[in-house]
Amino acid sequence: MKQETLNFFDKVYEVAKLIPYGRVTSYGTIAKYLGAAKSARMVGYAMNGSTGKDVPAHRVVNRKGLLTGKHHFDGTNLMQQLLESEGVIVVDNQIQNFDSVFWDPAKDLLTK
Template structure:
């Protein structure tokens, strides 16, 4: 397994922990994994996750913008998935972002689980 594949798998394990009705950011996942400057790499992992049953729609940028929406089938699928979970989105931005934000640092996992 390449270093990127291993990192992607670790990203997917964290993404699977994001609770229904909550979101996190690329940077929060990267920081949690000890790679704070790798938010873009988390984004690449999310782009490659569609066939893996990963809730990629719950990962947004640091201010709540749906920057990954072009990677979902359909024009508004990412927004629709979030709204189905009770998250309010207006003009491609999550409203009450601080309220629905989930920080993985609060869900400490044993290192061997990542």
């Protein structure tokens, strides 16, 4: 893998580590925050490779609030279980009240 890709993945991990407990964000939102708006899929690849890196990958979902990355977690419902343990409501792989639990690093981190 090229060095640029690894650096991008590291940046993705740093943003993902900032997602507050009980909140979620999307692949595309992280990509946009990092100045790579068309790289949502690369953010997904980074999340897939985040095992063992202390990254809360369960808090990153698609732009509609679907748990599209759930098959990369051990166990059939681990992603949902992790989110629910943080108070996020999930029904049929869909986060409920998505707008109220959505976290945008561009808005949150600029105000600090």
